[in-house]
Amino acid sequence: MKINGVSIRIGNILNYNGKLWVVTKTQHTQPGKGGAYMQVEMKALIEGTKLNERFRSADTVERVHLEARPFQYLYAEGDDFIFMDQETFEQITISSDFVGDASAFLQDNMIVNISMYEGRPISVQLPDTVILTIDQADAVVKGQTASSSYKPAILENGVRIMVPPHIEAGMRIVVNTADATYVERAK
Template structure:
């Protein structure tokens, strides 16, 4: 779908210079002399490189619609993570570095959303929140108030986060998988 240069918004995926680019930031500029343009910061979806480009309102670019499919995480096999498409029951193998640091939050049977372009995976989204047990937490320091500071703790998956002083080992907590932060105690 073709769009004008002034219609580009953050979150759009564009086909530009033979690559797929996710728009990170846009800034509409109206100089005193000459025509208005849109200054666009983009990130390549394949290799992660960044690019700053100017698009005039009269220019058109190809906006790509990515297919989003739900997959279920099955297991880890060597350097690959195996997922299953719940509609076709086909399995998809993704390299561990494709998922990145958040792979520690993958749990058996967890539902994830994989973004595909021409049947090729280019992105993955885990659930925003997961519930995990605290494997190790420092003891409470006497006289320390709950609002004053957080203390380090290690989750059952080995990830280190900061938690309030009243949280102790063995408790289950809800963690934000995007920010890697403590949210609340689990119910």
């Protein structure tokens, strides 16, 4: 769908110069002399590069709608991950580089949302939180206040995380997958 340059909003996915971009910042400027324009900062969905571009109201750009579908994580094969479409039961292979740091939180049979564009995967979105077990936790240092002190711990998947002092090895906790932070003790 074509939109004009001043209709671009944060979060829009654009097909610009043969690449897919997500809009991260916009600033509408109306100078005293000349026409108004939209200063847009975009990030390439696949490459991760950034681009600053100026769009006038007469410029048109292609806005893209990505289809997000649920997929089930099946297993890892070398540096690749195998996912199964929940609707068609077709399997797709996605590189671990493409999934990024979030790959440490993939668990067997986990349901993830994969955004597709023209049948090609563009992004993998894990659930907001996962429940994991603490493998190792440092001892509490006496004299530290419980409210502001956190101690390092290692999760069952090898990820290092900071946890409150009352968390010990063997406990199950809820972890935020976006930034690998402690949320709460699992129930």
